[in-house]
Amino acid sequence: MKTLVVAPSWIGDTILMQPLLMRLKQRDPATEIHVLAPAWSAPLLSRMPEVDAVIENPFPHGAFDWTGRKALGRRLRKNEASADFRQAYVLPNSWKSALVPFFAKIPERIGYTGEGRFFLLNRRHPKSSLPRLVDRYAALAGEFPDPTPEPRLTSTPEQQRAAREALGLPLEAAPVIFCPGAEYGPAKRWPARHFAALARKIGADGTAVWLIGSAKDAPVGAEIARLAEGAALDLCGRTTLEQALDLIASARAVVTNDSGLMHVAAALDTPLVALYGSSSPAYTPPLSARAKILSLGLPCSPCFKRECPLAPPDTLRCLADITPERVLAALNL
Numbered sequence: 001m002k003t004l005v006v007a008p009s010w011i012g013d014t015i016l017m018q019p020l021l022m023r024l025k026q027r028d029p030a031t032e033i034h035v036l037a038p039a040w041s042a043p044l045l046s047r048m049p050e051v052d053a054v055i056e057n058p059f060p061h062g063a064f065d066w067t068g069r070k071a072l073g074r075r076l077r078k079n080e081a082s083a084d085f086r087q088a089y090v091l092p093n094s095w096k097s098a099l100v101p102f103f104a105k106i107p108e109r110i111g112y113t114g115e116g117r118f119f120l121l122n123r124r125h126p127k128s129s130l131p132r133l134v135d136r137y138a139a140l141a142g143e144f145p146d147p148t149p150e151p152r153l154t155s156t157p158e159q160q161r162a163a164r165e166a167l168g169l170p171l172e173a174a175p176v177i178f179c180p181g182a183e184y185g186p187a188k189r190w191p192a193r194h195f196a197a198l199a200r201k202i203g204a205d206g207t208a209v210w211l212i213g214s215a216k217d218a219p220v221g222a223e224i225a226r227l228a229e230g231a232a233l234d235l236c237g238r239t240t241l242e243q244a245l246d247l248i249a250s251a252r253a254v255v256t257n258d259s260g261l262m263h264v265a266a267a268l269d270t271p272l273v274a275l276y277g278s279s280s281p282a283y284t285p286p287l288s289a290r291a292k293i294l295s296l297g298l299p300c301s302p303c304f305k306r307e308c309p310l311a312p313p314d315t316l317r318c319l320a321d322i323t324p325e326r327v328l329a330a331l332n333l
Contacts, residue, residue, distance in 0.1 A: 011260025073103020
């Protein structure tokens with residue numbers, strides 16, 4: 001039996017999807033799991049042993065494209081390699097995300113009741129009251145006696161070495177990696193000056209500090225590197241997602257905002273300190289016993305805003321008041 005899973009569009013949510021895949025394999029080890037996902041996520045999904053195949057989702061986040069989704073669904077139905085799908089799990093809550101399994105005529109289409117999906121899904125779960133997103137995803141597989149498993153990505157020593165060689169990085173270094181970006185918005189980003197101050201403190205004894213992020217994080221990476229005065233190597237925008245994964249896997253520790261790379265570090269079981277401001281660790285915590293969460297729990301947080309709505313001097317206090325000294329203590333290097 002083949003199962004189609006329509007994946008989310010974010011790195012963190014894609015990782016939090018993995019326990020659902022684990023449950024599906026636990027229930028039926030013979031099932032083949034095919035994931036419909038954006039092209040950028042293929043390297044990430046390749047590190048999940050449960051994934052048998054990736055089908056590219058060509059539709060940009062937020063794009064509707066009725067004709068394109070209908071054509072993709074029909075291609076899946078006619079393709080001999082995928083025509084025997086028996087189930088589809090639709091993880092995003094949008095109406096359009098359920099169209100491809102519907103047009104593919106997959107017999108059982110499963111997901112949470114969302115915006116106008118009454119006819120698109122034929123096994124609809126009521127909106128979940130579970131506090132953690134990972135549990136909401138996993139619950140779609142049904143009831144299991146054991147707790148939700150934690151995501152676990154793979155990274156071999158050979159892959160880690162190859163990433164360092166490709167980037168011209170020292171093979172024997174044990175760096176502390178900073179992930180200063182957050183795709184959602186600036187209200188989730190620890191101030192650049194704090195990252196820089198922490199880099200200077202860590203680098204005082206010669207420990208390497210590397211900054212990792214996407215091309216969108218290049219400006220903040222450059223600012224941190226400038227303020228750190230040589231104590232941090234800026235790799236933002238220079239790595240592929242796969243290389244970033246392998247660098248994080250071989251790191252001594254990671255300091256990160258609540259971001260996709262935070263979930264990558266947790267799924268690799270790398271020691272990490274996660275910094276929360278506008279978001280909630282009760283909803284999307286890093287799922288690792290080696291993760292430490294720093295959150296001030298101010299009355300205004302979590303607000304889940306992309307940008308802080310408060311005026312100075314209260315702007316972004318939820319993160320600005322987490323001092324570099326406190327993060328250094330939590331790292332316990």
